[in-house]
Amino acid sequence: MTEDLAEKQEKRVVTPAELLRLRQASWEERLARVSLVAEDLAEADHAEQVLKILGHKYSETHSQHRNWVLRHWPAVQVMSTVSVATEYYAHGTFWPRLTDILGLEGGQSF
Secondary structure, eight states, X not given: OHHHHHHHHHTOOOOHHHHHHHHHHHHXXXXXXXXXXXXXXXXXXXXXXXXXXXXXXXXXXXXXXXXXXXHHSHHHHHHHHHHHHHHHOSTTOHHHHHXXXXXXXXXXXX
């Protein structure tokens, strides 16, 4: 019965805003315990999940306020970007993969 409860808690549905808030709080604590982000990477699927949300928010935000999107959830932005970098930083594939996950165009200049 304990396993069933844990499984239900893991599959709890949250809003995109709540997921960003939860990841920010969790990853902020993790980052406080390490010197380098790469010492405690986010799981790739978690990183991609929040990057999709950030990309959506970024694309919906007026260009004058886009910095706010990236600065409002600093731990999310750093942990998810470094996670993608560790997976795809080879032979020039980082920026295309990052912008693909974000759902944005423009590569390095987005």
